Amino acid sequence: MQLTLNLPEIARERPVLDLARFDLIVICSSAGKDSMALLAYVARLIRQQGFAGRVVVLHNDLGITRSGEPVEWPGVQALAREHAATYGFEFVVRSRALGGLWDELLGQRRRWMSHHARWCTSDQKEGPSMTWITRAVGEFWSTLGVPADRPVEVLYCLGLRGEESASRAAQPIAQINERRSSGRRIITRWLPIRDFSVAEVWNEIKEAGLRPHAGYDWGLSRLSCALCVLASLEDLMLAAALRPALAADYRWAEIELGMRFTERLSMGEILSGLAAARLEEARAPHAAAARTTLCALVREHLATTPAARGEGLTASGRKRRPWTPQQLDARAAARTAEIIDAGRRAVVRAARVDVSQAVRAPLVDGGRAEQTAPGVGTTPQRNGQAGERKADPGSGEAGDPAPMDRPGPDGVGPERADPPSGHRGRPQVRRGRDGRVSILCPYGHLITSVSRGEWAGSITEAHVGDPSYTVTCYGATIGRAE
Incomplete structure (x- = not known):
């Protein structure tokens, strides 16, 4: 049974928790965008409320395959550690005692995960996390050096968002997890960014100055x-x-x-x-x-x-x-x-990617708002700086657009002369007859394109709509007409 909490709420029905009632705050992090926004949001509340208890950023290591390939993207654990260090939080890595995802898949489950059987989450993430919480709770009173006189209050923070699925949208933002609680601990499951849009997620990351994964x-x-x-x-x-x-x-x-x-x-x-x-x-x-x-x-x-x-x-x-x-x-x-x-x-x-370069520069550089949005006109960082993707009109992508004659999103029409320093400015958006949405530099060169299904609610859509963002390319040939 899940007991929903009655809490004071602010705009968009986001509960404001009194963090002082908790003894331990656990922030789950995969180093993805939602985890980053979660961390930044909770860290801000911790600072505002002056929470002085133990705060842990917890990352789950999902293991490797039979050939030694990590199941996760390279660099996620180091990046999650970096994000935790940004706030001075303790960082913990946990893995399943009986083996990682590959071991469980081939040795025990013998069936793939699915939408209706997400044992990867329950066994590889929640299970090891709760095992660590059990140990942390056991250490709590002994560390204080006083007898246990009440259950330890644990705030378990997850970066689930309602836009991901209907089932996630229906989950309460805050609830006591009765199944995982006991006489020794009370675990409150908190989804503080459940109602965040993709744009709000990236704005949270941008304001925090955290470095996203180059993926x-x-x-x-x-x-x-x-x-x-x-x-x-x-x-x-x-x-x-x-x-x-x-x-x-x-x-x-x-x-x-x-x-x-x-x-x-x-x-x-x-x-x-x-x-x-x-x-x-x-x-x-x-x-x-x-x-x-x-x-x-x-x-x-x-x-x-x-x-x-x-x-x-x-x-x-x-x-x-x-x-x-x-x-x-x-x-x-x-x-x-x-x-x-x-x-x-x-x-x-x-062909444009170096997978070994797994981290990009922060979305805010030196306080300047003018940045290139992830996924629009950039490649993974090199030597600590975000690279700039050159337009590739000959890439063969279906529906490469011709330059637009109508004004761009900022009301200024594209010029036709190629400046020697490259093309930097507000991106243009074109929706093609082939069902794709294309992003152009101010001079009409193709930066990238996505399907309309991938465009809706994506990071690209969020940042192209932000007046402070720019794209840069060095293409010398106008994109092909349809």
Whole structure:
């Protein structure tokens, strides 16, 4: 049973907790954007309220694969440690005693995680965190040197946001976790940024001056496990392109388990899609054969789905009809095109990335507001400075836009002369007929493009809408017209 707390609230229904009632504050951090905003928000409240108790930033290490590849993105643990050190908070790393995610997947569960079976979170994150809290509670009274006369009050902070899913949006912002509490401890589960938008998340990070992971510059929309079953097609294709050894391990696991990575997308399809995309980009003679191979994989799976077999009812309550061979072929071809298109974008982006450079500069530099937004016109940092992505009109990305004649977001139309120092200024946005949203420099060169589905609520949308942000490129050729 979960006991919801009655708390005073401020704008957007965000509870203001009296931190003085807690003995221990635990802030969970994956080093992703939501964890960063969570840390900055809670740290500000700690400073404002003068909380003097123990504060711990807790990071969960998810382990490595059979070939030694980290399950998480490189650099996340060091970055989470850096974020904690920014505020002088204690930093703790925990891992599951019975093995990491890979060990549990292959040795115990023998099934992939899914939206309805997120044992990766319960076993690899919450479980080890609670084990550490149990030990910390045991140390609490002995450290004070006085007898225990009440339960230890623990505030357990998580960076879950309602925009991520309907189930998260429905969770109370603050509640006592009765299942994890006992006579020795009371654990309050707190989601202080549940109602934050993506823009508010990045504004919180910007104001705090924290350094984000460079994965957001590479094109990732989320920073979780490198290959997460809940990730989007775009993120999975890019992750596999950036970390081929990890993708190969996951493909091996898929074969070993005899089970698809997700119902909608297998690792075999991901790797085949990347291979076909590379061949098509190179205009190789075997490109058509690679597309045909992928289409056969997709068709084989689609044929086994309930919809293809005519099982169940339609939204209007009528019995479904099985797909005809022509319908099956058409759907397989459309899905194949979707995978290869995402693969092509992943290949282009991956070619610009140095995965070893895992951290970018803070969003605020020396108090100046004029910065390049992550994911818009930047590459991972080098030698401590954020790099600048050169426009690549010949990248082959579908729907590369022509320069816009209408004024940009700041009301100033793009000029046509190329300045010798590069093109720096407010970005332009163009929505193409191909279903993609493209970001241009002030002179009409392509900086990046994303699908409309990835655009809505993304960091790119948030920062392009910020008047203080700029993009820079050194392209000398106007983007191609559609």
